[in-house]
Amino acid sequence: MTKKKNKAWDWLVDGSQALDDTMIQEYAEGESSETPSVFSRPHPRESGYYERFHTWSHDRGARLMKVLYAVMVVCICVGISALLIATTSDMPQFGDAKPVEDDALSAFYVEEGYLHTGAPNIVTSIILDFRGFDTLGESHVLFIAVCTVMMLLYIPRRDDPEHLREWLASEADDRATEPHNDLILQQGAKLIVPMVMIFGIYILLNGHLSPGGGFSGGTVLGAGMILYLLSFGFQKTERFFNIHTFRRVSTAALMFYALSKGYIFFTGANRIPNGIGTGQFGAILSGGLLLPLSIAVGLVVACTMYVLYTLFRKGDL
Amino acid sequence: MKWWQNIPFFLVWVPLLCASLTAVLPCKASQALILLFPALGTVLSGVLYLHVSGNMAFYTFPMGLFGAPFGNELRYGTVEAIMAGTFCLVLFLSLLGGWKRLQEHIAPERKKLYCVMVMLLLSSMMAEVFTNDMFTAYVFIEITTIAACALIVARTRGRTLFAATQYMIFNMLGSGLYLLGISVLYCMTGHLLMVPMHEKIEAMMASGEHLQSLTLSVTLMTIGLGIKSALYPFHRWLPDAYEKCTPSSSAMLSSLISKTYLFLYIKILVRVVGLQHMNALDLRPVLVLCAFGSILMGSIDALLEKKMRRMIADSSVAQIGYIYLGIAVGTEAGIAAALFHIIAHALAKSLLFLSGDRLIGASDEDADFHELCGAGFRAPFSGAAFTVGALSITGIPLLAGFASKLYLSQACLTMPSRWAFAGLIVLAISTALTASYFLITVITIYRTPVHAYHAPVHHPWYSTAALLILAGLLVVVGVCGSSLYTSILSGIPYLI
Numbered sequence: 001m002t003k004k005k006n007k008a009w010d011w012l013v014d015g016s017q018a019l020d021d022t023m024i025q026e027y028a029e030g031e032s033s034e035t036p037s038v039f040s041r042p043h044p045r046e047s048g049y050y051e052r053f054h055t056w057s058h059d060r061g062a063r064l065m066k067v068l069y070a071v072m073v074v075c076i077c078v079g080i081s082a083l084l085i086a087t088t089s090d091m092p093q094f095g096d097a098k099p100v101e102d103d104a105l106s107a108f109y110v111e112e113g114y115l116h117t118g119a120p121n122i123v124t125s126i127i128l129d130f131r132g133f134d135t136l137g138e139s140h141v142l143f144i145a146v147c148t149v150m151m152l153l154y155i156p157r158r159d160d161p162e163h164l165r166e167w168l169a170s171e172a173d174d175r176a177t178e179p180h181n182d183l184i185l186q187q188g189a190k191l192i193v194p195m196v197m198i199f200g201i202y203i204l205l206n207g208h209l210s211p212g213g214g215f216s217g218g219t220v221l222g223a224g225m226i227l228y229l230l231s232f233g234f235q236k237t238e239r240f241f242n243i244h245t246f247r248r249v250s251t252a253a254l255m256f257y258a259l260s261k262g263y264i265f266f267t268g269a270n271r272i273p274n275g276i277g278t279g280q281f282g283a284i285l286s287g288g289l290l291l292p293l294s295i296a297v298g299l300v301v302a303c304t305m306y307v308l309y310t311l312f313r314k315g316d317l
Numbered sequence: 318m319k320w321w322q323n324i325p326f327f328l329v330w331v332p333l334l335c336a337s338l339t340a341v342l343p344c345k346a347s348q349a350l351i352l353l354f355p356a357l358g359t360v361l362s363g364v365l366y367l368h369v370s371g372n373m374a375f376y377t378f379p380m381g382l383f384g385a386p387f388g389n390e391l392r393y394g395t396v397e398a399i400m401a402g403t404f405c406l407v408l409f410l411s412l413l414g415g416w417k418r419l420q421e422h423i424a425p426e427r428k429k430l431y432c433v434m435v436m437l438l439l440s441s442m443m444a445e446v447f448t449n450d451m452f453t454a455y456v457f458i459e460i461t462t463i464a465a466c467a468l469i470v471a472r473t474r475g476r477t478l479f480a481a482t483q484y485m486i487f488n489m490l491g492s493g494l495y496l497l498g499i500s501v502l503y504c505m506t507g508h509l510l511m512v513p514m515h516e517k518i519e520a521m522m523a524s525g526e527h528l529q530s531l532t533l534s535v536t537l538m539t540i541g542l543g544i545k546s547a548l549y550p551f552h553r554w555l556p557d558a559y560e561k562c563t564p565s566s567s568a569m570l571s572s573l574i575s576k577t578y579l580f581l582y583i584k585i586l587v588r589v590v591g592l593q594h595m596n597a598l599d600l601r602p603v604l605v606l607c608a609f610g611s612i613l614m615g616s617i618d619a620l621l622e623k624k625m626r627r628m629i630a631d632s633s634v635a636q637i638g639y640i641y642l643g644i645a646v647g648t649e650a651g652i653a654a655a656l657f658h659i660i661a662h663a664l665a666k667s668l669l670f671l672s673g674d675r676l677i678g679a680s681d682e683d684a685d686f687h688e689l690c691g692a693g694f695r696a697p698f699s700g701a702a703f704t705v706g707a708l709s710i711t712g713i714p715l716l717a718g719f720a721s722k723l724y725l726s727q728a729c730l731t732m733p734s735r736w737a738f739a740g741l742i743v744l745a746i747s748t749a750l751t752a753s754y755f756l757i758t759v760i761t762i763y764r765t766p767v768h769a770y771h772a773p774v775h776h777p778w779y780s781t782a783a784l785l786i787l788a789g790l791l792v793v794v795g796v797c798g799s800s801l802y803t804s805i806l807s808g809i810p811y812l813i
Contacts, residue, residue: 083533084533086529087501087529087530087533090527090528090529090530091501091504091505091527091530092504092505092527105386105387105507105508105513106507108387109387116382116383129381129388130381130383130387130388130389131388131389131452132380132381132388132389133380133381133388133389133450133453134389134450134452134453134456136333137333137441137444137453137456137457137459137460138456140333140336140337140437140440140460141456141459141460141463143336143337144336144433144434144437144460144463144464144467145463147340147430147433147434147467148430148434148463148466148467148470150430151427151430151431151467151470151471152470152473154426156426247340247341248341250337250340251337251338251340251341254336254337255334255337255338258330258333258334258337259334262330262334264381264382265326265330265380265381266323266326268379268380268381268382268383269318269323269326269378269379269380269381270318270323271318
């Protein structure tokens with residue numbers, strides 16, 4: 001019996017003795033196999049049984065469970081994969097028109113969709129018009145994700161010393177890994193960032209005419225902002241984007257989105273004319289509400305990307 | 318379209334609209350809004366119920382100019398109105414009942430974010446109740462899941478971070494499986510709306526084509542929603558998640574969030590797959606066995622727990638097992654019994670979490686059972702409310718739990734004799750186990766205290782009133798259970 005075990009044994013027999021700190025330490029570091037728990041003074045035979053079971057469950061039992069766990073994981077994963085692959089052979093072939101040929105759904109979207117929305121891009125008209133409710137929910141998924149991350153990681157700038165210390169520590173920690181005025185990075189960013197931003201805006205504004213739209217354009221804009229932040233640091237970005245800007249921009253965008261979709265839903269269901277025309281087919285200002293909605297979605301997505309990045313980086317904007 | 322037919326739309330849309338607003342409003346205003354909206358929602362659902370209950374019909378609300386099958390749609394009848402009303406009411410009472418603890422537990426800078434979460438939770442629950450579209454349901458499931466994680470971590474203490482991470486991993490797996498199920502189904506039917514999907518499934522069942530894919534997708538959705546609603550053997554995330562968060566969050570998690578997933582699952586089985594096809598897909602044995610496992614293991618786990626809130630949390634697993642048993646019966650009576658049990662359990666479990674926390678507050682925090690001795694005398698209202706909740710969960714006559722267990726066992730008798738017999742035995746064993754752990758707790762809180770305690774925390778009158786309303790509702794539902802049950806049963810044909 002090793003020295004460690006002797007110590008545990010002494011403690012077990014003399015239950016009144018307080019738990020040894022080193023033992024707890026060893027247990028926490030996984031060196032000792034004894035569980036520090038509190039028992040009243042046991043009968044010698046009982047403690048003998050305890051010893052045997054205890055060493056087994058922490059020694060061979062644990063190893064056995066590990067092996068069993070690994071085997072189970074592999075079996076379940078392989079089994080589910082095999083089942084899914086086997087089922088694909090039962091599903092309709094790729095490109096098979098049979099499941100959709102006898103109903104008018106796809107035909108309506110492709111052949112008549114643009115008459116109702118005035119937009120050449122069918123995808124945008126489906127996600128923002130026909131199934132606009134899903135997209136409304138989806139943009140709130142982004143919002144709630146940022147709110148949750150903010151709940152966890154945001155370090156508020158408050159006056160009490162503990163928070164101030166935490167905040168200063170996060171600032172210092174951030175400075176430690178940030179490249180200080182890296183010339184190559186800054187010159188590159190000066191060239192690239194304006195182009196990225198303009199490209200993002202282009203995707204955003206042409207979402208109803210060509211491939212693109214709110215989600216993709218917003219992602220490009222967010223990436224541009226992150227690149228700018230990476231090369232020039234927080235001092236520059238804080239001048240135009242802080243937590244209040246984020247709250248105002250995303251709230252305004254989401255409320256505009258929810259209000260205008262609510263108006264469309266309500267008037268549509270109640271058969272009230274909504275007074276929104278589709279405009280000239282193919283023009284930039286056409287497609288009814290598709291363009292403003294794309295912009296709203298794009299703003300939400302760009303803000304979300306940027307804020308998630310900064311929150312994970314130092315817990316502040 | 319009559320004016321009241323717009324109510325479901327407003328129940329979904331107004332909280333969604335105001336969710337982003339609560340992030341910029343002053344804290345007091347946001348907190349007023351999260352109390353106001355569930356209360357208004359309850360009233361509006363009541364109005365909706367009064368209008369739809371008489372007429373044997375269902376109504377649709379197209380989201381936009383194009384209804385089914387081109388765009389999203391809401392659809393509602395008696396059952397949806399009852400469920401929406403219950404969820405709004407329980408949300409309101411859970412918030413009110415734990416209001417003081419909520420203010421204590423949540424850091425000032427998080428309060429507004431907590432309001433955002435509650436608002437989005439309300440909206441997403443309403444959307445899941447009313448939607449007629451599989452993918453909309455998925456989008457709002459995502460919102461519910463993230464909101465639930467935030468409700469857990471809002472009070473960062475002890476194991477909440479661990480519990481929330483565990484909750485998130487399990488629930489993301491559940492969402493993923495549900496999404497996989499939808500995509501397989503979409504591949505075969507080419508629709509996302511529930512009713513056109515059902516027509517395609519009927520045609521497939523008639524011709525016997527793609528039966529394997531259909532079984533797989535229904536299984537994936539069952540496992541996905543089973544993980545999310547803590548069905549045995551996917552229930553290990555539950556006690557940690559429900560234990561350490563603030564009592565209002567525990568009440569919401571156990572009596573609202575898992576229940577919306579269950580209601581959605583019932584809707585999928587009834588409206589998309591069709592109850593008559595459950596046997597062809599071999600769904601019943603799986604559901605019955607999982608339900609038995611839930612009922613027994615949940616009760617045994619609860620019996621072994623040393624902490625009160627963990628015990629209440631574990632008993633949720635058993636109660637969810639009852640609901641799955643009702644679903645597994647696969648008749649209209651079984652579904653009605655399951656829905657009735659959802660209501661009875663939502664009321665009782667929120668009551669237990671809120672009053673149990675107040676009893677712990679009147680003793681030592683993090684106390685074992687024996688520390689609770691005499692807590693019923695130190696906090697008399699909470700003790701009485703806890704007793705009512707515990708008796709209801711156990712299934713004592715005149716309370717909601719008795720009525721729901723009665724309807725469940727009646728529904729069980731319509732199954733093939735083997736299953737019916739097994740079901741009744743499991744119900745009996747579980748009732749005995751539930752009685753043993755809940756009645757022991759009730760006796761403990763009325764025993765002589767082991768030592769002197771500090772003065773109990775004072776709770777405002779409206780929190781106590783919320784607890785008493787919940788206890789009163791349990792009695793009302795228990796006494797007038799038959800009319801509620803008949804109402805649900807009459808609405809089931811229009812759920813299809």
